[in-house]
Amino acid sequence: MPHPPLTPGDIKAAADRIAGHVRPVTVAPADSGNVLALEFMQHTGSFKARGAMNFLLAHREAGTLPDAGVTIASGGNAGLACAWAARANHVRATVFLPENAPPVKVARLNSYGADVRLVGTRYDEARAACAEFARESGALASHAYDHPLVAAGAGTLTGEILCQVPGGLDTIVVSVGGGGLFAGVATAALEAGVEVVAVEPANCRALNAALAAGHVVDAPVDSVAADSLGATRASGTALAVARRDGVRSVLVDDEAIVRARQRLWDERRLAVEHAAATAYAYEPRPTERTAVVLCGANTGLADLT
Template sequence: MSNPVTLAEIRAARDLLAEITRSTPLAWSRPLSESFGGPVWFKCENLQRAGSFKVRGAYVRIHNLPEHERARGVVAASAGNHAQGVALAATLHQIPSTVFMPEGAPLPKVAATESYGAQVRFAGTTVDQALIAAREYADETGAAFIHPFDHPDVIAGQGTVALEILEQCPDVNTVLVGLGGGGLLSGMATAFQALRPQTRVIGVQAASATSWEPSLKAGEPVSIDGMATMADGIAVGRPGELTFEVVQDCGVEVRTVSEEAISRALLLLLERNKLVVEPAGAVGVAALLEPLEKFEPPIVAVLSGGNVDPLLLLRLIRHGLAAAGRFLSLRLRVQDRPGALARLLSEIAAADANVVDVEHGRMAPNLAIGEVEVGLTVETRGASHAATVLKRLHDARYRIESSQ
C-alpha cells in the first residue's frame, strides 16, 4: 500500500492552517541537554489553540468536507483533545458539532469541549467504545464523522508539526512523538521521510497501554484490552488502518515508557521549564528519562497536549515526586515509651529531611507487646538524600518494615 498522504498535501495543510493555528515554540532543556551531550528541545504543542496538536488535523478534515456534508454537521469521539479540536474547528466553520466522550472523561476537557461549541454525549468507558457510538450517530443523522486519526486529511494536518520542527531545528537527529492511534506519528514520519530521512523518528507509548508493539509484530493492527495508564490521551486499543500502514512503511520505531517515567517527565517539565503538560503529552520526554537507551542530539520531544485536570495534576505531581525519590514513605516499629516518637523524628530532622505526615498505631495484630507502628512520609531532596535518611535510621537501629 502506498502512503495515503504526500508531502505536497502536508504543505497544503500548512498553508491552510497559517491563520488558524500557531507555530508553537521549541523550549530548550538544560538538564536533558547536559545528560545527552547536545541540544534537547521540547516542541510545545501544549501551547497550541485548544491545548493540543489535534486542532491541526481536525480543521483540515472539516475544511475539506463538501458543502453538503458540512451542512449536516460533524460528529467525533475523543477522550478530550480531539474533542476540543473538532469543536473549535467546527465553530470556526460555523457548523454544529457533536462529540462522544467516554464515561469518566476529565471534567475540564468536557467543559472545554462544550465551551468551544460542541454538544457532548457520553458512551462507553474507552475511546474505542465512544468511536462506535459516534459512527452509529453519523449513520443515523448523516453528520460527517471526523476520525481522531485514521483519515488522510487528519494525518496531513498533524504532519505540519514536522514542517515547523524542520524550520526551527533543521539538523534534528531524533524526534520522539507520543503514540495513540498514530495520526501525529504517521503525519510527521511522512514529512521527515521526504525531507530529512536520516532523522530517527520514534513513537512512544505507555507500557501498560501498548497496542502498537503487538500490531507491528503481527504485521497488522490488533486490538488489546485492559489498558491502565495515566496517559489517557494515547490509551487507544487498536492502531488505525491507514496510520499503521504509514508507520510500518516508514520504518518508524516504537518504544514504551513506565508510569514512573511519565510522572518524572511531568515534574521535570513543570519545575524546569514551567510547562503544564498532560501525561500523554509527556511520554516523549519520559523516554529520555528511561535508562536503557541513548538518543543522538539534537533531539526534539513533542509535547502533544496540555489539557490536564487540576485535581489529577496534584496527584501526578505527588507521584512524580515519589518516583524521583523526593518523597520517602516509611513504616517502622518503635518501643511504646514516652519520647520514642520524638527521638525518631529528631533522627529525621538531623538528616535534614522534612516530615510531611505521621501515623502512630498500636492496634496492628502483628505488633509485639510494647511496640507501636509508625508510618512516615518524608520529603527529601532526591534519591541520594533519601538513601542518607535510610542509612541514618538503620545506624540508629530502627526496625524499618517497608520503605518506598
C-alpha cells in the first residue's frame, strides 16, 4: 500500500519528537560561499540516526513496540541507526545485511548489541530474509528508507541547515540511494523556497531511472558507493518529491566520487564514505549557493593517502 505524501508537518513533528535525542548538524564553510553539512558527525556516523529514532519514538508513543523488538534490512548505516535507537529505547534489534557489508559496519552493529544476520550479496536478499523474520517473530519491521517516519526524521536536517546560513541558500545537495534522505530534505527545502539536487552514481541510479520511466523501476547496482546507495528501487515517496519543480537529478561517475572523497581528505581532513562523497562530486553552477550534505563516515581509512 502506498504511503501518504510526506508533508512539512510530518517533518516538524519529527523534529519535536527527536529533539535532545540526536545531535544538531554542524555546518562548516566551504569554497565560494558554499557550506558543508557535517551530518557524518551524527550518532552512529550517519544521518540515519534521525529516522531510526523518530520511527521508534513514534511507535513507543503509540504503544506499538512489540516484545520481539525491531528488525531491519540494511546495507549498514540504517542497521546501525536502528540498533542504536533500539538500545536507547531498551528494545531488541535484529539486523539483516548482505554478506559483503563493510566489516567496519558489522563490528559497530555488534557493539550496539544487535543480533546481526548476514544474508546474500544484495540488499534485496537481506530484505526478503528480514520480512520472513518479521512474519515469524512478530518483530516490528522498519525500513532503511521507504517509511514516512524514517524520511521525516531525515528531513529534520533541512531546518537545522537553513537556520545556520544567515545569507540563505539556493540549493541543498544530497546523495540518493533509496531516497529517504532526499525525500525528507527536499520536502522541507522546497517549502522554504530552496532547490534540491539529488546526486546518484551513474551505475546506481534508482531515482533517476524512476524519473526516466515515469514510475518506480528496478535499476542496476554497480558503484563504489553501492554499500550505502545500492537500493534496487527508489521509494514512491522519493519519486513523487523528485517530480516537483525545484528538484534536479544529477549523475556522477565512480571516478568523480573517488576524487571527491580523496579531495575531502586531502584538503579538509574529512574522512567520509563514498556515499557522502557522491554529493560532494556535484559541481555547482556559477554563483549557486549550496549546502552539501556529507551524510555518513562509516568507512575505513586504508585507501585514503
